[in-house]
Amino acid sequence: MxxxxxxxxxxxxxxxxxxxxxxxxxxxxxxxxxxxxxxxxxxxxxxxxxxxxxxxxxxxxxxxxxxxxxxxxxxxxxxxxxxxxxxxxxxxxxxxxxxxxxxxxxxxxxxxxxxxxxxxxxxxxxxxxxxxxxxxxxxxxxxxxxxxxxxxxxxxxxxxxxxxxxxxxxxxxxxxxxxxxxxxxxxxxNDQRFPSEEVLEEQFLDRFKQTSGISLIACSAQNIDRVVTVYRAAKRAGRTLLIDAYAAEVLAATGYATIPKAEEGWSNVAVYIPQAQRVNLAKSGTASLVGKYRNLRVWPEQLKSRAGQLAMLFRGWMIRDLERADALSGARVIWSQWDGYLAEGAGARLKDECARLGLPFESIHTSxxxxxxxxxxxxxxxxxxxxxxxxxxxxxxxxxxxxxxxxxxxxxxxxx
Ligand SMILES: [Zn+2]
Ligand SMILES: [Zn+2]
Missing domain, CATH: 3.60.15.10 (Ribonuclease Z/Hydroxyacylglutathione hydrolase-like)
Structure with missing residues:
Protein backbone atom coordinates (compact mmCIF):
# COMPACT_ATOMS: atom_id res chain seq x y z
CA MET A 1 0.00 0.00 0.00
CA ASN A 190 2.12 22.08 24.90
CA ASP A 191 1.22 21.22 28.51
CA GLN A 192 -2.10 23.07 28.56
CA ARG A 193 -5.51 21.39 28.40
CA PHE A 194 -8.87 22.65 27.19
CA PRO A 195 -11.88 22.96 29.51
CA SER A 196 -14.39 20.14 29.23
CA GLU A 197 -18.03 20.52 28.13
CA GLU A 198 -18.96 19.88 31.80
CA VAL A 199 -16.94 22.93 32.86
CA LEU A 200 -18.70 24.95 30.15
CA GLU A 201 -22.07 23.75 31.44
CA GLU A 202 -21.29 25.27 34.84
CA GLN A 203 -20.21 28.56 33.20
CA PHE A 204 -23.43 28.74 31.17
CA LEU A 205 -25.50 27.94 34.25
CA ASP A 206 -23.79 30.72 36.15
CA ARG A 207 -24.42 33.27 33.38
CA PHE A 208 -28.03 32.20 32.85
CA LYS A 209 -28.67 32.76 36.57
CA GLN A 210 -27.10 36.22 36.41
CA THR A 211 -29.15 37.29 33.39
CA SER A 212 -32.53 38.92 33.90
CA GLY A 213 -33.55 38.94 30.23
CA ILE A 214 -33.10 36.54 27.36
CA SER A 215 -29.79 34.61 27.14
CA LEU A 216 -28.59 34.48 23.55
CA ILE A 217 -26.04 31.81 22.66
CA ALA A 218 -24.26 32.10 19.32
CA CYS A 219 -23.19 28.54 18.62
CA SER A 220 -23.40 26.19 15.67
CA ALA A 221 -26.49 24.00 15.76
CA GLN A 222 -24.33 21.26 14.25
CA ASN A 223 -22.02 21.31 17.27
CA ILE A 224 -24.31 18.83 18.99
CA ASP A 225 -22.12 18.47 22.09
CA ARG A 226 -22.42 22.22 22.65
CA VAL A 227 -26.17 22.26 22.09
CA VAL A 228 -26.47 19.52 24.73
CA THR A 229 -24.28 21.57 27.10
CA VAL A 230 -26.46 24.67 26.62
CA TYR A 231 -29.65 22.58 26.96
CA ARG A 232 -28.49 21.06 30.25
CA ALA A 233 -27.45 24.43 31.69
CA ALA A 234 -30.75 25.99 30.56
CA LYS A 235 -32.74 23.22 32.19
CA ARG A 236 -30.85 23.60 35.46
CA ALA A 237 -31.43 27.37 35.37
CA GLY A 238 -35.15 26.88 34.79
CA ARG A 239 -34.96 28.20 31.23
CA THR A 240 -36.40 26.80 28.04
CA LEU A 241 -33.99 26.20 25.17
CA LEU A 242 -35.35 28.16 22.22
CA ILE A 243 -34.24 26.97 18.78
CA ASP A 244 -35.07 27.87 15.19
CA ALA A 245 -36.30 25.44 12.53
CA TYR A 246 -32.75 24.79 11.30
CA ALA A 247 -31.54 23.68 14.73
CA ALA A 248 -34.75 21.69 15.29
CA GLU A 249 -34.28 19.79 12.02
CA VAL A 250 -30.57 19.15 12.68
CA LEU A 251 -31.26 17.83 16.19
CA ALA A 252 -34.02 15.56 14.89
CA ALA A 253 -31.67 14.26 12.17
CA THR A 254 -29.12 13.02 14.72
CA GLY A 255 -31.49 10.16 15.45
CA TYR A 256 -30.07 9.77 18.95
CA ALA A 257 -32.60 9.33 21.76
CA THR A 258 -30.42 11.11 24.31
CA ILE A 259 -30.07 14.32 22.30
CA PRO A 260 -32.67 17.02 23.05
CA LYS A 261 -35.21 17.66 20.35
CA ALA A 262 -38.24 19.79 19.57
CA GLU A 263 -40.55 16.87 20.25
CA GLU A 264 -42.98 15.75 22.85
CA GLY A 265 -41.13 14.46 25.88
CA TRP A 266 -38.58 17.29 25.86
CA SER A 267 -40.41 19.73 28.11
CA ASN A 268 -37.99 22.63 27.97
CA VAL A 269 -37.36 22.89 24.24
CA ALA A 270 -39.35 25.39 22.19
CA VAL A 271 -39.20 26.63 18.60
CA TYR A 272 -39.07 30.18 17.32
CA ILE A 273 -39.17 30.75 13.56
CA PRO A 274 -37.38 34.03 12.77
CA GLN A 275 -39.10 36.14 10.17
CA ALA A 276 -36.32 35.83 7.58
CA GLN A 277 -36.40 32.04 7.97
CA ARG A 278 -40.16 32.00 7.51
CA VAL A 279 -39.77 33.99 4.28
CA ASN A 280 -37.00 31.69 3.00
CA LEU A 281 -38.93 28.53 3.78
CA ALA A 282 -41.96 29.90 1.96
CA LYS A 283 -39.80 30.86 -1.04
CA SER A 284 -38.28 27.40 -1.27
CA GLY A 285 -41.66 25.72 -0.88
CA THR A 286 -40.67 23.96 2.35
CA ALA A 287 -42.74 26.00 4.81
CA SER A 288 -44.75 22.86 5.65
CA LEU A 289 -41.81 21.31 7.48
CA VAL A 290 -42.40 23.60 10.46
CA GLY A 291 -45.98 22.34 10.87
CA LYS A 292 -44.83 19.61 13.26
CA TYR A 293 -43.51 22.25 15.67
CA ARG A 294 -46.88 24.04 15.92
CA ASN A 295 -47.49 23.13 19.57
CA LEU A 296 -43.95 24.02 20.60
CA ARG A 297 -43.77 27.47 19.05
CA VAL A 298 -42.91 30.69 20.83
CA TRP A 299 -44.56 33.48 18.82
CA PRO A 300 -43.05 36.95 18.25
CA GLU A 301 -45.53 38.60 20.62
CA GLN A 302 -44.47 36.20 23.42
CA LEU A 303 -40.74 36.93 23.21
CA LYS A 304 -40.85 39.96 25.48
CA SER A 305 -42.88 38.47 28.31
CA ARG A 306 -41.01 35.15 28.29
CA ALA A 307 -37.51 36.61 27.73
CA GLY A 308 -36.22 35.87 31.25
CA GLN A 309 -37.16 32.19 30.92
CA LEU A 310 -35.43 31.61 27.59
CA ALA A 311 -31.96 30.54 26.46
CA MET A 312 -31.95 30.98 22.71
CA LEU A 313 -29.55 29.38 20.23
CA PHE A 314 -29.11 32.19 17.81
CA ARG A 315 -27.19 33.68 14.93
CA GLY A 316 -26.43 37.39 14.61
CA TRP A 317 -29.12 38.23 12.07
CA MET A 318 -31.86 37.03 14.46
CA ILE A 319 -31.26 40.05 16.66
CA ARG A 320 -33.62 41.96 14.33
CA ASP A 321 -36.52 39.79 15.49
CA LEU A 322 -35.68 40.43 19.13
CA GLU A 323 -35.33 44.17 18.61
CA ARG A 324 -38.66 44.26 16.78
CA ALA A 325 -40.29 42.32 19.65
CA ASP A 326 -38.71 44.67 22.21
CA ALA A 327 -37.29 41.56 23.91
CA LEU A 328 -33.69 42.67 24.53
CA SER A 329 -34.05 44.32 27.93
CA GLY A 330 -31.58 42.63 30.33
CA ALA A 331 -30.33 40.33 27.57
CA ARG A 332 -26.85 38.80 27.38
CA VAL A 333 -25.00 37.46 24.33
CA ILE A 334 -22.64 34.51 24.71
CA TRP A 335 -20.31 33.65 21.83
CA SER A 336 -19.75 29.90 21.81
CA GLN A 337 -17.58 29.29 18.78
CA TRP A 338 -13.96 29.80 17.84
CA ASP A 339 -12.91 33.41 18.65
CA GLY A 340 -11.22 33.66 15.25
CA TYR A 341 -14.67 34.06 13.68
CA LEU A 342 -15.07 37.37 15.54
CA ALA A 343 -12.34 39.05 13.50
CA GLU A 344 -14.54 39.70 10.46
CA GLY A 345 -17.83 38.90 8.76
CA ALA A 346 -20.96 37.92 10.69
CA GLY A 347 -19.10 37.49 14.00
CA ALA A 348 -17.60 40.97 13.88
CA ARG A 349 -20.97 42.46 12.90
CA LEU A 350 -22.67 40.78 15.86
CA LYS A 351 -20.05 42.13 18.24
CA ASP A 352 -20.54 45.67 16.87
CA GLU A 353 -24.29 45.29 17.08
CA CYS A 354 -24.07 44.27 20.74
CA ALA A 355 -21.91 47.32 21.48
CA ARG A 356 -24.49 49.52 19.75
CA LEU A 357 -27.34 47.98 21.74
CA GLY A 358 -25.38 47.99 25.01
CA LEU A 359 -25.66 44.21 25.39
CA PRO A 360 -23.02 42.36 27.41
CA PHE A 361 -21.00 40.09 25.12
CA GLU A 362 -18.65 37.33 26.23
CA SER A 363 -17.18 34.05 25.07
CA ILE A 364 -17.77 30.59 26.55
CA HIS A 365 -16.14 27.96 24.39
CA THR A 366 -13.80 25.00 24.24
CA SER A 367 -11.92 23.46 21.34
ZN1 LIG B 1 -13.82 18.62 12.29
ZN1 LIG C 1 -11.03 19.45 10.38
Whole structure:
Protein backbone atom coordinates (compact mmCIF):
# COMPACT_ATOMS: atom_id res chain seq x y z
CA MET A 1 0.00 0.00 0.00
CA UNK A 2 1.16 3.55 -0.60
CA UNK A 3 -0.24 6.85 0.58
CA UNK A 4 -0.09 10.48 -0.34
CA UNK A 5 -1.49 13.48 1.47
CA UNK A 6 -2.73 15.93 -1.13
CA UNK A 7 -3.38 18.65 1.37
CA UNK A 8 -2.85 18.92 5.11
CA UNK A 9 0.84 18.36 5.77
CA UNK A 10 1.23 22.08 6.52
CA UNK A 11 -2.28 23.35 7.13
CA UNK A 12 -5.68 22.82 8.65
CA UNK A 13 -8.33 22.55 5.95
CA UNK A 14 -8.62 20.91 2.55
CA UNK A 15 -7.72 17.52 4.02
CA UNK A 16 -7.36 14.81 1.39
CA UNK A 17 -5.42 11.53 1.65
CA UNK A 18 -5.11 9.05 -1.23
CA UNK A 19 -4.44 5.36 -0.54
CA UNK A 20 -3.38 2.95 -3.27
CA UNK A 21 -3.06 -0.84 -3.25
CA UNK A 22 -3.13 -3.31 -6.19
CA UNK A 23 -3.85 -0.37 -8.55
CA UNK A 24 -7.07 0.41 -6.66
CA UNK A 25 -7.45 3.62 -4.71
CA UNK A 26 -9.62 5.29 -2.08
CA UNK A 27 -9.63 8.82 -0.69
CA UNK A 28 -9.95 9.68 2.96
CA UNK A 29 -11.73 13.07 3.06
CA UNK A 30 -11.91 15.68 0.32
CA UNK A 31 -12.12 18.96 2.18
CA UNK A 32 -12.43 22.59 1.25
CA UNK A 33 -9.27 24.57 2.03
CA UNK A 34 -9.89 27.10 4.81
CA UNK A 35 -8.66 30.03 2.75
CA UNK A 36 -11.34 29.37 0.11
CA UNK A 37 -14.74 30.25 1.53
CA UNK A 38 -16.64 28.73 -1.42
CA UNK A 39 -16.35 26.23 -4.21
CA UNK A 40 -15.95 28.61 -7.13
CA UNK A 41 -12.23 29.24 -6.81
CA UNK A 42 -11.42 25.78 -5.46
CA UNK A 43 -9.50 23.17 -7.44
CA UNK A 44 -9.66 19.43 -6.94
CA UNK A 45 -6.42 17.78 -5.83
CA UNK A 46 -4.50 15.91 -8.55
CA UNK A 47 -6.12 12.51 -8.08
CA UNK A 48 -6.55 10.40 -11.23
CA UNK A 49 -10.21 9.99 -12.09
CA UNK A 50 -11.50 12.38 -9.45
CA UNK A 51 -12.94 14.81 -11.98
CA UNK A 52 -13.93 12.37 -14.73
CA UNK A 53 -14.59 9.22 -12.71
CA UNK A 54 -12.54 6.02 -12.78
CA UNK A 55 -13.15 2.35 -11.96
CA UNK A 56 -9.91 2.34 -9.98
CA UNK A 57 -11.09 5.04 -7.61
CA UNK A 58 -13.31 2.96 -5.37
CA UNK A 59 -14.68 5.54 -2.93
CA UNK A 60 -14.30 8.77 -1.05
CA UNK A 61 -14.55 8.04 2.68
CA UNK A 62 -15.58 11.05 4.78
CA UNK A 63 -14.44 11.04 8.40
CA UNK A 64 -17.12 13.55 9.44
CA UNK A 65 -19.39 16.37 8.31
CA UNK A 66 -17.12 19.40 8.63
CA UNK A 67 -16.60 21.24 5.39
CA UNK A 68 -12.80 21.15 5.66
CA UNK A 69 -13.23 17.36 5.20
CA UNK A 70 -15.94 17.10 2.51
CA UNK A 71 -16.26 20.55 0.90
CA UNK A 72 -14.77 19.62 -2.49
CA UNK A 73 -16.94 16.52 -2.97
CA UNK A 74 -19.52 18.39 -5.11
CA UNK A 75 -16.72 18.99 -7.66
CA UNK A 76 -15.80 15.29 -7.86
CA UNK A 77 -17.40 13.00 -10.44
CA UNK A 78 -20.83 11.82 -9.34
CA UNK A 79 -20.09 8.17 -10.13
CA UNK A 80 -17.54 7.93 -7.30
CA UNK A 81 -19.18 6.23 -4.30
CA UNK A 82 -19.27 8.16 -1.02
CA UNK A 83 -18.88 6.54 2.39
CA UNK A 84 -19.83 8.37 5.61
CA UNK A 85 -21.70 7.90 8.87
CA UNK A 86 -25.48 7.56 8.55
CA UNK A 87 -26.06 10.42 10.99
CA UNK A 88 -23.63 12.61 9.03
CA UNK A 89 -25.69 11.98 5.90
CA UNK A 90 -28.96 12.79 7.70
CA UNK A 91 -27.64 15.95 9.39
CA UNK A 92 -26.23 17.18 6.09
CA UNK A 93 -29.56 16.65 4.37
CA UNK A 94 -31.43 18.47 7.16
CA UNK A 95 -28.99 21.39 7.09
CA UNK A 96 -29.00 21.71 3.29
CA UNK A 97 -32.51 23.19 3.33
CA UNK A 98 -31.31 26.12 5.43
CA UNK A 99 -27.72 26.85 4.48
CA UNK A 100 -27.35 29.00 1.33
CA UNK A 101 -24.67 26.75 -0.21
CA UNK A 102 -25.94 23.60 1.50
CA UNK A 103 -25.36 20.22 -0.12
CA UNK A 104 -26.99 16.89 0.69
CA UNK A 105 -24.45 14.20 -0.18
CA UNK A 106 -25.67 10.65 -0.72
CA UNK A 107 -23.76 7.74 0.77
CA UNK A 108 -23.34 4.38 -0.95
CA UNK A 109 -22.12 2.80 2.29
CA UNK A 110 -22.29 3.91 5.91
CA UNK A 111 -19.50 3.86 8.45
CA UNK A 112 -20.49 1.87 11.54
CA UNK A 113 -18.13 2.04 14.50
CA UNK A 114 -16.18 -1.18 14.95
CA UNK A 115 -17.63 -2.83 11.83
CA UNK A 116 -15.08 -3.41 9.06
CA UNK A 117 -16.10 -2.37 5.56
CA UNK A 118 -14.31 -3.96 2.61
CA UNK A 119 -13.78 -1.99 -0.58
CA UNK A 120 -11.58 -3.87 -3.05
CA UNK A 121 -8.24 -4.52 -1.31
CA UNK A 122 -9.05 -2.09 1.52
CA UNK A 123 -10.53 -3.17 4.84
CA UNK A 124 -11.72 -0.04 6.65
CA UNK A 125 -12.60 -0.15 10.34
CA UNK A 126 -14.19 3.07 11.65
CA UNK A 127 -13.84 4.16 15.27
CA UNK A 128 -16.43 6.66 16.49
CA UNK A 129 -14.60 9.52 18.20
CA UNK A 130 -15.26 12.55 20.37
CA UNK A 131 -15.24 15.75 18.27
CA UNK A 132 -17.21 18.98 17.93
CA UNK A 133 -18.57 17.59 14.66
CA UNK A 134 -21.20 14.92 15.18
CA UNK A 135 -20.75 11.30 14.03
CA UNK A 136 -16.99 11.64 13.52
CA UNK A 137 -14.68 8.68 12.92
CA UNK A 138 -11.03 7.78 13.06
CA UNK A 139 -10.28 5.26 10.31
CA UNK A 140 -8.16 2.14 10.47
CA UNK A 141 -7.30 0.84 7.00
CA UNK A 142 -5.68 -2.48 6.20
CA UNK A 143 -4.47 -3.36 2.71
CA UNK A 144 -1.62 -5.35 1.16
CA UNK A 145 -0.58 -6.60 4.59
CA UNK A 146 -0.03 -3.05 5.93
CA UNK A 147 -2.04 -1.02 8.41
CA UNK A 148 -2.81 2.69 8.57
CA UNK A 149 -4.58 4.66 11.29
CA UNK A 150 -6.00 8.07 10.35
CA UNK A 151 -7.16 10.05 13.40
CA UNK A 152 -9.59 12.33 11.56
CA UNK A 153 -10.49 15.20 13.92
CA UNK A 154 -10.84 14.22 17.54
CA UNK A 155 -10.59 15.26 21.17
CA UNK A 156 -10.85 13.79 24.65
CA UNK A 157 -12.59 16.59 26.57
CA UNK A 158 -16.06 16.58 24.97
CA UNK A 159 -19.27 14.83 25.97
CA UNK A 160 -18.07 11.60 24.36
CA UNK A 161 -14.61 11.66 25.92
CA UNK A 162 -15.12 8.05 27.02
CA UNK A 163 -14.70 7.04 23.36
CA UNK A 164 -11.19 8.46 23.42
CA UNK A 165 -10.32 6.57 26.60
CA UNK A 166 -11.77 3.38 25.12
CA UNK A 167 -9.58 3.79 22.04
CA UNK A 168 -6.56 4.19 24.31
CA UNK A 169 -7.44 1.01 26.20
CA UNK A 170 -8.07 -1.01 23.04
CA UNK A 171 -5.89 0.59 20.40
CA UNK A 172 -5.64 -0.87 16.90
CA UNK A 173 -2.55 -3.04 16.83
CA UNK A 174 0.54 -3.16 14.62
CA UNK A 175 -0.07 0.17 12.93
CA UNK A 176 2.59 0.84 10.30
CA UNK A 177 1.60 4.42 9.64
CA UNK A 178 -0.47 6.86 11.67
CA UNK A 179 -1.76 10.13 10.26
CA UNK A 180 -2.53 12.25 13.30
CA UNK A 181 -4.23 15.61 13.42
CA UNK A 182 -2.44 18.41 15.26
CA UNK A 183 -4.92 21.32 15.20
CA UNK A 184 -3.99 22.43 18.71
CA UNK A 185 -0.27 22.73 18.12
CA UNK A 186 0.60 26.39 18.28
CA UNK A 187 -2.88 27.30 19.57
CA UNK A 188 -2.10 26.57 23.21
CA UNK A 189 0.95 25.68 25.23
CA ASN A 190 2.12 22.08 24.90
CA ASP A 191 1.22 21.22 28.51
CA GLN A 192 -2.10 23.07 28.56
CA ARG A 193 -5.51 21.39 28.40
CA PHE A 194 -8.87 22.65 27.19
CA PRO A 195 -11.88 22.96 29.51
CA SER A 196 -14.39 20.14 29.23
CA GLU A 197 -18.03 20.52 28.13
CA GLU A 198 -18.96 19.88 31.80
CA VAL A 199 -16.94 22.93 32.86
CA LEU A 200 -18.70 24.95 30.15
CA GLU A 201 -22.07 23.75 31.44
CA GLU A 202 -21.29 25.27 34.84
CA GLN A 203 -20.21 28.56 33.20
CA PHE A 204 -23.43 28.74 31.17
CA LEU A 205 -25.50 27.94 34.25
CA ASP A 206 -23.79 30.72 36.15
CA ARG A 207 -24.42 33.27 33.38
CA PHE A 208 -28.03 32.20 32.85
CA LYS A 209 -28.67 32.76 36.57
CA GLN A 210 -27.10 36.22 36.41
CA THR A 211 -29.15 37.29 33.39
CA SER A 212 -32.53 38.92 33.90
CA GLY A 213 -33.55 38.94 30.23
CA ILE A 214 -33.10 36.54 27.36
CA SER A 215 -29.79 34.61 27.14
CA LEU A 216 -28.59 34.48 23.55
CA ILE A 217 -26.04 31.81 22.66
CA ALA A 218 -24.26 32.10 19.32
CA CYS A 219 -23.19 28.54 18.62
CA SER A 220 -23.40 26.19 15.67
CA ALA A 221 -26.49 24.00 15.76
CA GLN A 222 -24.33 21.26 14.25
CA ASN A 223 -22.02 21.31 17.27
CA ILE A 224 -24.31 18.83 18.99
CA ASP A 225 -22.12 18.47 22.09
CA ARG A 226 -22.42 22.22 22.65
CA VAL A 227 -26.17 22.26 22.09
CA VAL A 228 -26.47 19.52 24.73
CA THR A 229 -24.28 21.57 27.10
CA VAL A 230 -26.46 24.67 26.62
CA TYR A 231 -29.65 22.58 26.96
CA ARG A 232 -28.49 21.06 30.25
CA ALA A 233 -27.45 24.43 31.69
CA ALA A 234 -30.75 25.99 30.56
CA LYS A 235 -32.74 23.22 32.19
CA ARG A 236 -30.85 23.60 35.46
CA ALA A 237 -31.43 27.37 35.37
CA GLY A 238 -35.15 26.88 34.79
CA ARG A 239 -34.96 28.20 31.23
CA THR A 240 -36.40 26.80 28.04
CA LEU A 241 -33.99 26.20 25.17
CA LEU A 242 -35.35 28.16 22.22
CA ILE A 243 -34.24 26.97 18.78
CA ASP A 244 -35.07 27.87 15.19
CA ALA A 245 -36.30 25.44 12.53
CA TYR A 246 -32.75 24.79 11.30
CA ALA A 247 -31.54 23.68 14.73
CA ALA A 248 -34.75 21.69 15.29
CA GLU A 249 -34.28 19.79 12.02
CA VAL A 250 -30.57 19.15 12.68
CA LEU A 251 -31.26 17.83 16.19
CA ALA A 252 -34.02 15.56 14.89
CA ALA A 253 -31.67 14.26 12.17
CA THR A 254 -29.12 13.02 14.72
CA GLY A 255 -31.49 10.16 15.45
CA TYR A 256 -30.07 9.77 18.95
CA ALA A 257 -32.60 9.33 21.76
CA THR A 258 -30.42 11.11 24.31
CA ILE A 259 -30.07 14.32 22.30
CA PRO A 260 -32.67 17.02 23.05
CA LYS A 261 -35.21 17.66 20.35
CA ALA A 262 -38.24 19.79 19.57
CA GLU A 263 -40.55 16.87 20.25
CA GLU A 264 -42.98 15.75 22.85
CA GLY A 265 -41.13 14.46 25.88
CA TRP A 266 -38.58 17.29 25.86
CA SER A 267 -40.41 19.73 28.11
CA ASN A 268 -37.99 22.63 27.97
CA VAL A 269 -37.36 22.89 24.24
CA ALA A 270 -39.35 25.39 22.19
CA VAL A 271 -39.20 26.63 18.60
CA TYR A 272 -39.07 30.18 17.32
CA ILE A 273 -39.17 30.75 13.56
CA PRO A 274 -37.38 34.03 12.77
CA GLN A 275 -39.10 36.14 10.17
CA ALA A 276 -36.32 35.83 7.58
CA GLN A 277 -36.40 32.04 7.97
CA ARG A 278 -40.16 32.00 7.51
CA VAL A 279 -39.77 33.99 4.28
CA ASN A 280 -37.00 31.69 3.00
CA LEU A 281 -38.93 28.53 3.78
CA ALA A 282 -41.96 29.90 1.96
CA LYS A 283 -39.80 30.86 -1.04
CA SER A 284 -38.28 27.40 -1.27
CA GLY A 285 -41.66 25.72 -0.88
CA THR A 286 -40.67 23.96 2.35
CA ALA A 287 -42.74 26.00 4.81
CA SER A 288 -44.75 22.86 5.65
CA LEU A 289 -41.81 21.31 7.48
CA VAL A 290 -42.40 23.60 10.46
CA GLY A 291 -45.98 22.34 10.87
CA LYS A 292 -44.83 19.61 13.26
CA TYR A 293 -43.51 22.25 15.67
CA ARG A 294 -46.88 24.04 15.92
CA ASN A 295 -47.49 23.13 19.57
CA LEU A 296 -43.95 24.02 20.60
CA ARG A 297 -43.77 27.47 19.05
CA VAL A 298 -42.91 30.69 20.83
CA TRP A 299 -44.56 33.48 18.82
CA PRO A 300 -43.05 36.95 18.25
CA GLU A 301 -45.53 38.60 20.62
CA GLN A 302 -44.47 36.20 23.42
CA LEU A 303 -40.74 36.93 23.21
CA LYS A 304 -40.85 39.96 25.48
CA SER A 305 -42.88 38.47 28.31
CA ARG A 306 -41.01 35.15 28.29
CA ALA A 307 -37.51 36.61 27.73
CA GLY A 308 -36.22 35.87 31.25
CA GLN A 309 -37.16 32.19 30.92
CA LEU A 310 -35.43 31.61 27.59
CA ALA A 311 -31.96 30.54 26.46
CA MET A 312 -31.95 30.98 22.71
CA LEU A 313 -29.55 29.38 20.23
CA PHE A 314 -29.11 32.19 17.81
CA ARG A 315 -27.19 33.68 14.93
CA GLY A 316 -26.43 37.39 14.61
CA TRP A 317 -29.12 38.23 12.07
CA MET A 318 -31.86 37.03 14.46
CA ILE A 319 -31.26 40.05 16.66
CA ARG A 320 -33.62 41.96 14.33
CA ASP A 321 -36.52 39.79 15.49
CA LEU A 322 -35.68 40.43 19.13
CA GLU A 323 -35.33 44.17 18.61
CA ARG A 324 -38.66 44.26 16.78
CA ALA A 325 -40.29 42.32 19.65
CA ASP A 326 -38.71 44.67 22.21
CA ALA A 327 -37.29 41.56 23.91
CA LEU A 328 -33.69 42.67 24.53
CA SER A 329 -34.05 44.32 27.93
CA GLY A 330 -31.58 42.63 30.33
CA ALA A 331 -30.33 40.33 27.57
CA ARG A 332 -26.85 38.80 27.38
CA VAL A 333 -25.00 37.46 24.33
CA ILE A 334 -22.64 34.51 24.71
CA TRP A 335 -20.31 33.65 21.83
CA SER A 336 -19.75 29.90 21.81
CA GLN A 337 -17.58 29.29 18.78
CA TRP A 338 -13.96 29.80 17.84
CA ASP A 339 -12.91 33.41 18.65
CA GLY A 340 -11.22 33.66 15.25
CA TYR A 341 -14.67 34.06 13.68
CA LEU A 342 -15.07 37.37 15.54
CA ALA A 343 -12.34 39.05 13.50
CA GLU A 344 -14.54 39.70 10.46
CA GLY A 345 -17.83 38.90 8.76
CA ALA A 346 -20.96 37.92 10.69
CA GLY A 347 -19.10 37.49 14.00
CA ALA A 348 -17.60 40.97 13.88
CA ARG A 349 -20.97 42.46 12.90
CA LEU A 350 -22.67 40.78 15.86
CA LYS A 351 -20.05 42.13 18.24
CA ASP A 352 -20.54 45.67 16.87
CA GLU A 353 -24.29 45.29 17.08
CA CYS A 354 -24.07 44.27 20.74
CA ALA A 355 -21.91 47.32 21.48
CA ARG A 356 -24.49 49.52 19.75
CA LEU A 357 -27.34 47.98 21.74
CA GLY A 358 -25.38 47.99 25.01
CA LEU A 359 -25.66 44.21 25.39
CA PRO A 360 -23.02 42.36 27.41
CA PHE A 361 -21.00 40.09 25.12
CA GLU A 362 -18.65 37.33 26.23
CA SER A 363 -17.18 34.05 25.07
CA ILE A 364 -17.77 30.59 26.55
CA HIS A 365 -16.14 27.96 24.39
CA THR A 366 -13.80 25.00 24.24
CA SER A 367 -11.92 23.46 21.34
CA UNK A 368 -13.18 20.62 19.16
CA UNK A 369 -9.64 19.23 18.99
CA UNK A 370 -7.41 17.34 21.41
CA UNK A 371 -4.84 19.14 23.53
CA UNK A 372 -1.18 18.16 23.09
CA UNK A 373 -1.08 15.95 26.25
CA UNK A 374 -4.10 14.01 24.93
CA UNK A 375 -2.49 13.63 21.49
CA UNK A 376 0.62 12.31 23.25
CA UNK A 377 -1.49 9.72 25.06
CA UNK A 378 -3.08 8.69 21.76
CA UNK A 379 0.22 8.39 19.90
CA UNK A 380 1.75 6.40 22.77
CA UNK A 381 -1.22 4.00 22.89
CA UNK A 382 -1.18 3.34 19.16
CA UNK A 383 2.60 3.36 18.98
CA UNK A 384 2.86 3.43 15.17
CA UNK A 385 6.04 2.55 13.29
CA UNK A 386 5.76 5.96 11.65
CA UNK A 387 3.70 9.00 12.59
CA UNK A 388 2.94 11.71 10.03
CA UNK A 389 1.35 15.02 11.06
CA UNK A 390 -1.79 16.16 9.24
CA UNK A 391 -4.43 18.89 9.74
CA UNK A 392 -1.94 21.15 11.52
CA UNK A 393 -0.07 24.43 11.29
CA UNK A 394 2.47 23.10 13.80
CA UNK A 395 4.20 20.16 12.12
CA UNK A 396 7.67 21.32 13.11
CA UNK A 397 6.80 20.77 16.78
CA UNK A 398 5.83 17.12 16.17
CA UNK A 399 9.32 15.53 16.33
CA UNK A 400 9.91 16.92 19.83
CA UNK A 401 6.51 15.81 21.12
CA UNK A 402 5.99 12.36 19.58
CA UNK A 403 8.03 9.29 18.66
CA UNK A 404 8.79 8.04 15.13
CA UNK A 405 7.66 11.24 13.40
CA UNK A 406 8.22 11.59 9.67
CA UNK A 407 7.57 14.92 7.94
CA UNK A 408 6.34 14.70 4.35
CA UNK A 409 5.13 17.10 1.68
CA UNK A 410 1.75 17.52 0.07
CA UNK A 411 1.54 15.27 -2.98
CA UNK A 412 4.45 13.00 -2.02
CA UNK A 413 3.86 9.24 -2.31
CA UNK A 414 4.86 7.29 0.79
CA UNK A 415 5.39 3.54 0.75
CA UNK A 416 3.77 2.16 3.89
ZN1 LIG B 1 -13.82 18.62 12.29
ZN1 LIG C 1 -11.03 19.45 10.38
Missing amino acids: RVRIHRGTREIGGTCVELECDRKRILLDLGLPLNLPDLDGAKLPAVDGLEAGSDDLLAIVLSHGHRDHWGLVPKAHQSIPLVMGAATERVMEAAAKFVPDGVALRASHHLVSGQPLTLGPFKITPHLVDHSGFDAYALEVEAGGKRIFYSGDLRAHGRKGSLFERLLKNPPEAIDLMLMEGSSLGRLA GHASVPDLQRLAAAISPRRLIPIHTFGRDAFPDLFDNVALVDDGQWIDV
